[in-house]
Each structure stands twice: as C-alpha cells, then as structure tokens.
C-alpha cells in the first residue's frame with residue numbers, strides 16, 4: 145500500500161492529549177501503546193456506523209412457509225452510551241412472526257451488534273433492532289426487549305445497580321395481546 149493511500153488514524157494523538165490532560169504521562173511504559181489500543185477498540189465498538197440491517201443479514205433470508213413466532217433470547221451485547229461514552233451492556237431478546245420469509249438465526253445477534261456498536265441510547269437501540277428486522281424480513285410483527293446495566297449510572301454513583309428494561313413491539317406484537325403474551329412467556333426467566 146502506498147503512503148498516499150494509507151489510512152491516517154487521527155484518534156491516537158487525541159488519546160495521547162487526553163491522557164496528558166487527565167494528569168498522566170503518555171510516555172511511561174504502561175501507556176506507550178495505549179493510544180493505538182484505544183483507537184482500535186473504539187473503532188471496533190463503533191463499527192456499526194455505516195452498516196444497517198441489510199448488511200447484518202446479508203443473503204441469509206429464505207422463503208419458508210413458517211408462521212410461528214421465532215425467538216432468539218439472551219443475546220449478549222455491549223454498547224456505549226452517547227452521553228458519557230461509558231458501556232451499557234446486557235441481553236437482547238428478539239422475536240418475529242415470519243410471513244413467508246425467515247432469516248438465518250445466527251444473523252439476529254449480528255443485527256443486534258450493528259446497532260450496539262455505535263454511540264447509543266438503549267431506547268433507540270431497541271427500536272432500531274426492531275425496525276431493522278422489520279424492514280428486511282417484512283414479517284407480521286417484531287418484538288424486542290433489552291435488559292441492560294449502565295456503567296455511567298453505576299460508576300458515577302447515580303444508581304448503584306439495577307437493570308434498565310426497554311421494549312419495542314411492532315405489528316402483531318403491538319396489536320395482538322396473545323402474540324405479545326406468548327413472546328413475554330417465551331423470554332421469561334425460569
């Protein structure tokens with residue numbers, strides 16, 4: 145790769161400056177590689193920018209006459225809150241009621257990651273996962289419940305612990321109490 149085309153990463157010098165502002169010595173042994181590491185890790189944790197549900201699901205979409213609820217539960221995710229750039233993390237439960245098209249099950253966690261890997265609000269992430277799945281699969285309905293801990297609340301002492309639960313119900317899960325009840329029953333802890 146020629147020098148002219150090499151990607152110039154502007155994050156490491158910013159991190160180095162941040163370390164200095166915080167009272168650190170970026171030259172000390174333990175911190176020498178930190179700016180590069182922080183840059184790589186932040187790039188990874190925000191790689192969802194520029195991707196959408198169609199990218200996550202790819203060609204893993206199959207014509208199939210199956211109209212029972214499909215649930216993938218306890219999908220672990222890690223995201224960053226947009227207010228503090230601190231982690232919030234937990235599990236997502238995703239369900240949909242197919243209407244002629246089913247999606248490869250391994251793509252659902254990938255879908256969650258696309259929306260988790262950016263600066264987020266839990267409420268918005270929940271809705272984006274639901275709407276993304278709806279857009280790509282055109283199902284009878286989509287239901288998403290997200291349970292998360294927010295380190296910006298716990299570490300700063302705003303709230304010691306506890307889960308924040310958000311949900312988004314679309315189509316039959318919003319309109320039909322029985323579909324919604326079936327979904328909530330399926331994700332209930334035993």
Ligand SMILES: [Zn+2]
Pocket residue numbers: 225226227228229230294296297
């Ligand atoms: Zn926050």
